[in-house]
Each structure stands twice: as C-alpha cells, then as structure tokens.
Amino acid sequence: QVQLVQSGAEVKKPGSSVKVSCKASGGTFSSYAFSWVRQAPGQGLEWMGGIIPMFGPANYAQKFQGRVSITADETTSTAYMELNRLRSEDTAVYYCARAASQSSVTTDWGQGTPVTVSS
Amino acid sequence: DIVMTQSPDSLAVSLGERATINCKSTQSVLYSSNNKNYLGWYQQKPGQPPKLLIYWASTREYGVPDRFSGSGSGTDFTLTISSLQAEDVAVYYCHQYYSTTPTFGQGTKLEIK
Numbered sequence: 001q002v003q004l005v006q007s008g009a010e011v012k013k014p015g016s017s018v019k020v021s022c023k024a025s026g027g028t029f030s031s032y033a034f035s036w037v038r039q040a041p042g043q044g045l046e047w048m049g050g051i052i053p054m055f056g057p058a059n060y061a062q063k064f065q066g067r068v069s070i071t072a073d074e075t076t077s078t079a080y081m082e083l084n085r086l087r088s089e090d091t092a093v094y095y096c097a098r099a100a101s102q103s104s105v106t107t108d109w110g111q112g113t114p115v116t117v118s119s
Numbered sequence: 120d121i122v123m124t125q126s127p128d129s130l131a132v133s134l135g136e137r138a139t140i141n142c143k144s145t146q147s148v149l150y151s152s153n154n155k156n157y158l159g160w161y162q163q164k165p166g167q168p169p170k171l172l173i174y175w176a177s178t179r180e181y182g183v184p185d186r187f188s189g190s191g192s193g194t195d196f197t198l199t200i201s202s203l204q205a206e207d208v209a210v211y212y213c214h215q216y217y218s219t220t221p222t223f224g225q226g227t228k229l230e231i232k
Contacts, residue, residue, distance in 0.1 A: 035221070037223075044210075044212065044223060044224070044225045044226040045161075045163075045169065045212055045214075045223040045226070046223070047220065047221045047222060047223065050221075059219055059220065061120075061220055062120070062220070095168055095169075097168075099216070102219065103157070103216070104216070105157075105159040105171060105174035105175075105214070105216050106159070106171070106214070106216070106221075107171050107180070109168035109169060109170075110168065111168065112168055
C-alpha cells in the first residue's frame, strides 16, 4: 500500500526558509512523479512543482521559480520541498502528492504539513 | 499556464437530488494521439487531503461510488453526483494534468440545502 508521510508542522520567521520532507513507501520510488501542492487557509489548491527522481531536475510553477527547490533522495525514498525567502502569504498546508508518471493523474497524497510564517 | 475555471463557486442541493459542477479550461486538455482528456476531479473534506474521484475525465477511481460521474471533452467538463448523500458535503476541484505545469480549478463548495 502506498503511503506518503510528511514531516511535521513548522513555524518560521519572514525571510527564512523551510524544508518539508515526504517519505514514500510502496511502489518504485524513482519512477513516480512527485508533486508539491499548497493550500492557504480557506483557499484552493496550488501546484508548486514536481520531480520524477529517475529523470532528475524538477520543474516549477512560474510563480515559485527561483524561490523553491524540489529534490528527491532515492536512497531513502524521500522527496523534499524547500521554500526560501518566506513571507506571510506562504502560510499554508503543503502537500506531497504522487502520480504513476508525469502524464498520469495524482492518486496519492501525504497528510499535509502546516507551515506558519509569522514574525 | 492552463487556467481552470469552475462554476458555480458554491452549490446547495437537497439530499437525494442531483448536483452538477462545471469546469472549463483555457485550452484543450484532449491529447489527440490517445484521445484522452487529461482531466481529473477531486473531493476535499475539511482537514483532509484531496481524494481522487475521476480521471481521464470520466473514469471513476476504484472504490468511488457510482453516483459520481464525469463527462466532457476538450475544454468543457462536468462532475455529476446523481443523488446527493450527506457525506458528499465537501469542496470539489477539477485538475488538468495535460501540461507539464498542472493546475486546479478554484473549487466548488457543495452543501446540503
């Protein structure tokens, strides 16, 4: 059974960085497409970027280009999302999600990691 | 980016009645080489991650009740709940995975009238 287990809640200061992890179990980690999707309080779903570990570099939504970095560690079956230069508008729940391939629908979701940015 | 626009933003339907949510994309999400629409529908309840209901615009995910159905092609899509149950109260999102930068609709909040 596929499981995506994310790291715990974070509280950060404006201008700092946050790194969220997502450990996957079940299936072949390197061939899946991992995405990061965030949801601000009371708002909708926003795709930030994604990576297929066996193919290397991530691709990002234009809105987050230069501020987000998505990586994957095949040795530990863990995907990471690091967001830099945090501002209050980055307060959201960050979800890790998984699809069978880049051209497949996302089927599995992590439990979400709340990130609060506050001075 | 492909922009997905849902209508209505919110909807109140009586138990047992039909609920219909529409989704329109700014460009076609139909891939001509395989005749598949790269369009999915998700249900999200408070405090939970989204749950996949429909993919390829009309294929029901395993375990999803058959009162949920999806239709449409190209740029116009519909999610229909044939007979609303209390547990269907949620926010519903359409999602295109046609492009390398997937996008979601803004969501439709479904309530009981």
